[in-house]
Amino acid sequence: MLMISSMNNSIEAAGKTQSGCPGDAVKQRGPQKAEGKFRLIFQTAADAMLLWELRSGKTPVLAEANLLAAQRLGYPPEAMTGLAFADIFPSPPAELTAVIEQPSDGQFGVLESAFRTKSGLNEPVEISYSTFNIDGRRFMLSIARDISARKAEASTLTEAYNREKSLRQALETEISKRVDFTRSLVHELKTPLTPLIASGEALLEILEGEDELRLAGNIYRGAMNLERRINDLLDFARGEMGVLKVRAQPLDVAPLLLDLAAQVSPQFDRKNQSLELEIDDDIPLVMADEDRLRQILLNLLNNAGKFTPRGGQITIGAAVSGKMLRLSVADTGRGMTLQEQAHIFKPYYRIVDDADPNDGMGIGLALCKMLVTLQGGDIWFESEKDCGTTFYFTLPLTAEME
CATH class of the missing domain: 3.30.450.20 (PAS domain)
Known part of the structure; x- marks a missing residue:
């Protein structure tokens, strides 16, 4: 050397x-x-x-x-x-x-x-x-x-990063196209629906005959039901794309539940179903989006009415549970099998109703889960075949009430 x-x-x-x-x-x-x-x-x-x-x-x-x-x-x-x-x-x-x-x-x-x-x-x-x-x-x-070896690994990582970047860009482009398509679809569906709803309301105000009022009521309720489903479809598409938003603020739930009960009572009356409210006294304020809360409860109430036979009962409940307010919608309907329970929150899953097998898109409960989660709560259910179903969900109390 x-x-x-x-x-x-x-x-x-x-x-x-x-x-x-x-x-x-x-x-x-x-x-x-x-x-x-x-x-x-x-x-x-x-x-x-x-x-x-x-x-x-x-x-x-x-x-x-x-x-x-x-x-x-x-x-x-x-x-x-x-x-x-x-x-x-x-x-x-x-x-x-x-x-x-x-x-x-x-x-x-x-x-x-x-x-x-x-x-x-x-x-x-x-x-x-x-x-x-x-x-x-x-x-x-x-x-x-x-x-x-280090260079080869760095090259592999770079290729993986570039591939992931390309896929992400393609996904973002696809999401943007889907958002635009959904907006266009909703616009095209709602444009003819708006005058239909307005005409139905006007007919209910000016008609006097029992048969005419019944027909006008059917038109109006059908149009409103269609509008609600279009809104659900748009919200669900937004949720899948991660752009669904909620605006939580202090909310008094009791008046909302009373107003909602008055709104849905007519549809239950037509099937001779009773609607009960079990609301604790002095319910505290919650942090929630009022419109989204209505949307959740309407979906749950519509499902309850759909799967409950004539003469059955639907119950709306509200009670404080720790730092959360627990709301519930219970029915005395058909209940669910274990197989149905395993899929109930999956998008597009439908429990076929013998009375109307084509009713529903299978997104209502999946949307409810999205909306509850976005507001900081949880949603679950208890059900037994032929013994009815109860859906529960929670919303956080306001900070000063915790």
């Missing part, structure tokens, strides 16, 4: 000038033993190590390389010494070129470059370099670590 050998030669020369005694050979064993240890470390290092001699105005030449360097570069070990710097680093980084062109003692750093093997392949490496002076000659020790 050139560096160690040069140091050892200097020591030997110094020993001979002091005395020529045989005992002086014993003094040489210490440096020789140290050189052997350093050479062993050099040759068995886990990274490729190359020692370059830096000559002013000339290209660096390889003074020594360890066995791993020879192996990785594809040269026989004895053929390594004397190789030009450009033979191994044909395109060195600018930082390393500056070190070579203007060498000075004590320069060091870490950078990335690439080996060129004897067969012409380029292999990525991370180089740790340092420069030093021995007996007036300048050298640079470069330790090259194989980073091909």
Whole structure:
């Protein structure tokens, strides 16, 4: 090894000038033993190590390389010494070129470059370099670590990122198209519906005959039902796309429940169904979106009325439970089988009603779950076949009431 050998030669020369005694050979064993240890470390290092001699105005030449360097570069070990710097680093980084062109003692750093093997392949490496002076000659020790696996992993991650980015952009484009389509669809459906609702209201006000009022009422209720379903469809599409919003604010639930009961009572009366309210006294304020709460309760009440036979009962309940207000809609209807219960909140899942197998789109309960979750609550149910169903959901109380 050139560096160690040069140091050892200097020591030997110094020993001979002091005395020529045989005992002086014993003094040489210490440096020789140290050189052997350093050479062993050099040759068995886990990274490729190359020692370059830096000559002013000339290209660096390889003074020594360890066995791993020879192996990785594809040269026989004895053929390594004397190789030009450009033979191994044909395109060195600018930082390393500056070190070579203007060498000075004590320069060091870490950078990335690439080996060129004897067969012409380029292999990525991370180089740790340092420069030093021995007996007036300048050298640079470069330790090259194989980073091909790291580069391959980085390339894989980059490809995955670019692929995910492309998919995300495509998804955002698709979502934007779907939002535009849904808005256009709702507009086209609501445009003819608006005068139909207005005409139904006007007929109910001016007609007097029982048959005429019944027909006008059917028109008006059908139009309102259609409008509600269109709104549900639009909200559900928004929820699937993550753009459904709620505006929660302090809300007194009791008056809303009373108003809602008056609104839905006529449809229950037509099936001789009774509607009961079980509301605790002094219900505190909740943080909720009033319009969304109405939407949730109307969906649950419509389902209750749909699956409850004539003469059955629907009950609206409200009670404080910890820091939440628990609301409920119970019926004495057909109940659900275990199989139906497992799918009840899934979008587009429908429990077929024998009376009207084509009624409903199967999004009402999925939408209820979205709206309850967005307002910080939970929704669940209890049901037994032929024994009715009760849906529960919670809403947070206002901070001052917790």
